[in-house]
Amino acid sequence: MLPTQLSALLADPAPGVPEALDLVSSFDQGLVDGLARVSPSAFGGLVDAFAGSPLRDRVAEAADKIAAGSISDEHLFVLAGARSALFGAVHDALLGQADAALGRTRASWPGGSGDAATAANLLAGSRSWLRELAITGWRGVDHDLVTAAGQTIEAALAEPRLRRLATLLDGLAAELRACSPIATMDRLPVRRWGDLWSRAMLLAQDGGRLTPSEPVTGRLLVLGADVHEHATAVQIQVHGILETPGTAPRLVRTSVAAPKVDTIVGPAVWRLFAAHPVLLGALAERLTLDVTDLPLLDSGDLLWSDARAKAGPPADPFATARVLLAGAAAPAVPPLERHPARISEPVFVEGYTAVDGAFTLGDRTIAVDTTRLPSCGPLTPQLVAASHACIGLLRWDDGGWSLQPIAVLTMVKRQPVGVHTTDWALGPTDPKVVKAAAAAGDAVAVLRERAGRLLRK
Amino acid sequence: MDVERRSVAPIIPPVKPRKLAKVPFVELADGRLQGVVSSGSDVERVYVSSIGAGSHGLSCSTNNNRPCGGLRGSYPCKHLQALLDEAVLQYGADRVARYLRIDVEEGRSLTAGLRAHHEPSPAATVFSSFLRHLAYLELPDTTAPVPELHWFPSVGAAH
Structure with missing residues (x-):
C-alpha cells in the first residue's frame, strides 16, 4: 500500500455509512431491552429506510407485529434480514472504497448457491433459542437461558452441514455465560451481539449454503x-x-x-x-x-x-x-457474508514509521491492531513496533480502518528477518516456548488419559 | 475503544495456558464450580470436586462416590483448593467470585471468603460434563470456511 493509496483510503468516509449504522443501533437497542418491551415506534426508522426496497412490505409488517407483541420466527427473520441488508450496504461501500484506493479489481457475484441443510429440528431448535433471547433481551439473560441452548448446540456441532451455525451459537453462548447475570453489566457489546444474533438467525433458516x-x-x-x-x-x-x-x-x-x-x-x-x-x-x-x-x-x-x-x-x-x-484480482463476496467484520484485504506496507500502535505513511496514519496477533505464533506488538515492512489485513470497525499484521520484517543483527503468524505451525521454534510446551505436555493426550482413569475407576 | 459500537470487541479475556495434569477439567456450570482433580499420591486416582454457588457447599469424592479423606469439616481439601486455584487461572478471580457469590476482601484469597460446609453432591454429573467437554476433540475438522469466526479473532499475543 503506497502513501497515496492510504491517503485515498482515509480521504472521505463512505457516504451514508453513519446513517445506516444509526438505524442498526436503534434496532440493537430493542435487543438490549427485549422485543417484548419495545415501544410501538421502535422500528419506525427501519421501516422508513426500507420504504424504497423490495423488502418494504415485509419489514413494515414484521415491525408492526412485533411492536404489537406477536413475535414469530418469521418476523424475527425479516428483521434480522433487514439489519443484515444495512450492513451489506455498508460493507459494499467500504470494500468499494478500499478497492478503489488500492486499485484492486474484484469479480462480481455470479449468483447461484448450493443446497440447504436438511436438519429441520436442529434449525428450529436454534431459532427457538434465538427467539427467546430476542424476547428477553440481553439485559434479562441469565445462566438458565444460556444453558437452554446446550443440547441444540451439541447436536448441531455433530452435524457437518450446521458447523457454521453451531460454531457461532457456541461462541455467543459462551460470551453470554461469561457475562451473566447481564443485568448488572455496565456496558454491553450491543452491536457485536446484534451481529451474532442476526447472522445466527439467518443461518438458522437453511444452515447457510456453500457457493458454487x-x-x-x-x-x-x-x-x-x-x-x-x-x-x-x-x-x-x-x-x-x-x-x-x-x-x-x-x-x-x-x-x-x-x-x-x-x-x-x-x-x-x-x-x-x-x-x-x-x-x-x-x-x-x-x-x-x-x-x-x-x-x-x-x-x-x-x-x-x-x-x-x-x-x-x-x-x-x-x-x-x-x-x-x-x-492480483480479488474474488466476489457472497451476498449473505457481506458485513464489515469480514473485510480482511491483504496489503503490503513498507517505509512507515511505527509510533504508538499506528503506522505513519506519508502524511497519513493508520491504526495497527495488535490485539489481533494470535497466541499460537511468534508475532508480538514489540516486533510490530520494531518492524520496517508488514503484510497485513485491512480491517474496518466502529467507523475506522485498521491494519492487522500477519507478518513483519525486522532487523536482527543488521539483517532483515521475517516473522509470521504461521512460523510455529509445525511446533514452536523459540527455545523458551518449546520448554514451556514440553512442561505442559500434549494437552489432548493428558485430557484423554485422565478421562480414562475416571472410566476405569 | 467503544465496546457498544464495535463488531469485534474482547468480551472473554483469553485463557492463559495452564498445566492440565493436575486439574484436567474446570467449569462454572449447574450452579457449581466443578471439575476433575488428579490425586497427588496415586496416578490412577481421580477426584471429582465441586463448590456450590451461593451455598458454598463443598464436595469431593472419587468417581465411584468414595468420599475424599481430606475433606472433613468446613475447610476445603487440597483437591478443592487446587480446583479453585486453577479456576482462577482459567477464568480470572472476578468471574469465579461472581459466580460463586464470594465477597472477597481486598488482598484476601477466594478461600478466605467461602462460607463453606460439607455438602456431598453426586460425581456422575461432573463426569458426564467432562466427557461432553472431551467430545469436542472427537469432532472432525472442516475445510469449508466458517466466515462467522471473523468475529472471534485469536487475541493472545498482546497479553
Missing part, C-alpha cells in the same frame, strides 16, 4: 494467515495468491477449522490440524503449494485437501507480496 465451485490446478503462493479462535473452535485462514495457467494471479483464501476445548490455547492449537501436514509444513517453512483439482468457491475460498496438494520450492511471502499482490 470450479476445480483449479496451479500454484498457491502464501501471503500469511489470520487466526480465529473462541473457547471451542479455532480456524486458520490462509491468504494467498493462486497462479493458474491462462489466468491472471488471483487472491484466494483457504481455511481449516477445528473444534477444541478452552484449555487448548497458544501454540498447542496447531496440533489440532495434524491431519493437514502438507499445509502446515508449507506455512512453517514458507514453501509454495502445487494444487491439483482443488475446488475454488466463487467466494475465493479454496476447499483445502492435503491429498490434492504438494509442497514445492521455498517462496518468501514478502517477495510474493511485493511482486504479485498489487496486480
Whole structure:
C-alpha cells in the first residue's frame, strides 16, 4: 500500500455509512431491552429506510407485529434480514472504497448457491433459542437461558452441514455465560451481539449454503494467515495468491477449522490440524503449494485437501507480496457474508514509521491492531513496533480502518528477518516456548488419559 | 475503544495456558464450580470436586462416590483448593467470585471468603460434563470456511 493509496483510503468516509449504522443501533437497542418491551415506534426508522426496497412490505409488517407483541420466527427473520441488508450496504461501500484506493479489481457475484441443510429440528431448535433471547433481551439473560441452548448446540456441532451455525451459537453462548447475570453489566457489546444474533438467525433458516465451485490446478503462493479462535473452535485462514495457467494471479483464501476445548490455547492449537501436514509444513517453512483439482468457491475460498496438494520450492511471502499482490484480482463476496467484520484485504506496507500502535505513511496514519496477533505464533506488538515492512489485513470497525499484521520484517543483527503468524505451525521454534510446551505436555493426550482413569475407576 | 459500537470487541479475556495434569477439567456450570482433580499420591486416582454457588457447599469424592479423606469439616481439601486455584487461572478471580457469590476482601484469597460446609453432591454429573467437554476433540475438522469466526479473532499475543 503506497502513501497515496492510504491517503485515498482515509480521504472521505463512505457516504451514508453513519446513517445506516444509526438505524442498526436503534434496532440493537430493542435487543438490549427485549422485543417484548419495545415501544410501538421502535422500528419506525427501519421501516422508513426500507420504504424504497423490495423488502418494504415485509419489514413494515414484521415491525408492526412485533411492536404489537406477536413475535414469530418469521418476523424475527425479516428483521434480522433487514439489519443484515444495512450492513451489506455498508460493507459494499467500504470494500468499494478500499478497492478503489488500492486499485484492486474484484469479480462480481455470479449468483447461484448450493443446497440447504436438511436438519429441520436442529434449525428450529436454534431459532427457538434465538427467539427467546430476542424476547428477553440481553439485559434479562441469565445462566438458565444460556444453558437452554446446550443440547441444540451439541447436536448441531455433530452435524457437518450446521458447523457454521453451531460454531457461532457456541461462541455467543459462551460470551453470554461469561457475562451473566447481564443485568448488572455496565456496558454491553450491543452491536457485536446484534451481529451474532442476526447472522445466527439467518443461518438458522437453511444452515447457510456453500457457493458454487470450479476445480483449479496451479500454484498457491502464501501471503500469511489470520487466526480465529473462541473457547471451542479455532480456524486458520490462509491468504494467498493462486497462479493458474491462462489466468491472471488471483487472491484466494483457504481455511481449516477445528473444534477444541478452552484449555487448548497458544501454540498447542496447531496440533489440532495434524491431519493437514502438507499445509502446515508449507506455512512453517514458507514453501509454495502445487494444487491439483482443488475446488475454488466463487467466494475465493479454496476447499483445502492435503491429498490434492504438494509442497514445492521455498517462496518468501514478502517477495510474493511485493511482486504479485498489487496486480492480483480479488474474488466476489457472497451476498449473505457481506458485513464489515469480514473485510480482511491483504496489503503490503513498507517505509512507515511505527509510533504508538499506528503506522505513519506519508502524511497519513493508520491504526495497527495488535490485539489481533494470535497466541499460537511468534508475532508480538514489540516486533510490530520494531518492524520496517508488514503484510497485513485491512480491517474496518466502529467507523475506522485498521491494519492487522500477519507478518513483519525486522532487523536482527543488521539483517532483515521475517516473522509470521504461521512460523510455529509445525511446533514452536523459540527455545523458551518449546520448554514451556514440553512442561505442559500434549494437552489432548493428558485430557484423554485422565478421562480414562475416571472410566476405569 | 467503544465496546457498544464495535463488531469485534474482547468480551472473554483469553485463557492463559495452564498445566492440565493436575486439574484436567474446570467449569462454572449447574450452579457449581466443578471439575476433575488428579490425586497427588496415586496416578490412577481421580477426584471429582465441586463448590456450590451461593451455598458454598463443598464436595469431593472419587468417581465411584468414595468420599475424599481430606475433606472433613468446613475447610476445603487440597483437591478443592487446587480446583479453585486453577479456576482462577482459567477464568480470572472476578468471574469465579461472581459466580460463586464470594465477597472477597481486598488482598484476601477466594478461600478466605467461602462460607463453606460439607455438602456431598453426586460425581456422575461432573463426569458426564467432562466427557461432553472431551467430545469436542472427537469432532472432525472442516475445510469449508466458517466466515462467522471473523468475529472471534485469536487475541493472545498482546497479553
